Amino acid sequence: MNVQISNEDFAWSQQAIGKLSRYFEQNVVGQKLLERSMIAALLGNGHVLVESVPGLAKTTAARALADAIGGKFSRIQCTPDLLPGDIVGTQIFRQDSGKFETVLGPVFANIVLLDEINRSSAKTQSAMLEAMQEKQVTIGGNSYHMPKDTFFVIATQNPIEQEGTYPLSEAQADRFLIKEKISYPSLQEEVSILNMMEAIEHDIKMEKQPAVLSIEEIARLQKIVSNIYCDPTVKNYIAAIVAATRCADQYLPANLKGYVSLGASPRATIAFLKMSKALALMQGRLFVTPDDVKSISRQVLRHRISLRYLAAADGINEDMIVDGIVRAVRTP
Structure with a gap:
């Protein structure tokens, strides 16, 4: 059942989406498909799987999106020896108190980048199933919830390397709202990348751009989208x-x-x-x-x-x- 969207909410949403898009474009050259997919999936309250060869700004795009909304950002580099506890957290025994203490992992953030997810084992990949679907994880028999307003997972995988990789299972892949494939930038876009890098090197002390939206405003956008x-x-x-x-x-x-x-x-x-x-x-x-x-x-x-x-x-x-x-x- 749809709720009528007011003119005020609609006008605000267009301004908010415009701010988000401009912030993304200021930090990522080209990659319009990636921009569309990431913003749409964020507004649709889902997760994104991104496939491309290395060096195409996937990490930069994820960080830019996190900075744009002022959210907590976590980057997890997936490797074959990565354990589930390294992602969701684990229990540590404290000798001074004689008790176990729960230490939460990096998955407890607003935007989580799982870099090269297919390099982690099936056991580690499965650790994200509960987090992505139920927005909670279970550690030591207790449930811990993800950030309430926004929890957005961006996973990347490299399609050209097969050694030391573990293909995502159908159940894991199905948890991603969409899968985006991105390709090399155009010649002009690559020149723009060089110009951007020169500008950054010549102004090393350049201040980080402030967020243009808040986590609460993203939640408001998601509500408007649902209607x-x-x-x-x-x-x-x-x-x-x-x-x-x-x-x-x-x-x-x-x-x-x-x-x-x-x-x-x-x-x-x-x-x-x-x-x-x-x-x-x-x-x-x-x-x-x-x-x-x-x-x-x-x-x-x-x-x-x-x-x-x-x-x-x-x-x-x-x-x-x-x-x-x-x-x-x-x-x-």
């Missing part, structure tokens, strides 16, 4: 796309048949709704359109569709499957 109107026809369209991934061969053209082994879960349907509402507000609308759904389809589905081994051999990837399904499902 964006989505017509039942569009909801049926979302459900039809997700359902089509489970019987993909009935929708895909002949050259793409036989490659899908597992379709998307209902979490994909929820992710479509959240992201579509966030994109609608970011584009200055109070209602969702089918184009919003289409524009985010790759990000929502690419990590929720499992392909058979033959797909890689034939040069077929998840995005090609998603595009084929979206084209086949009738647009309302």
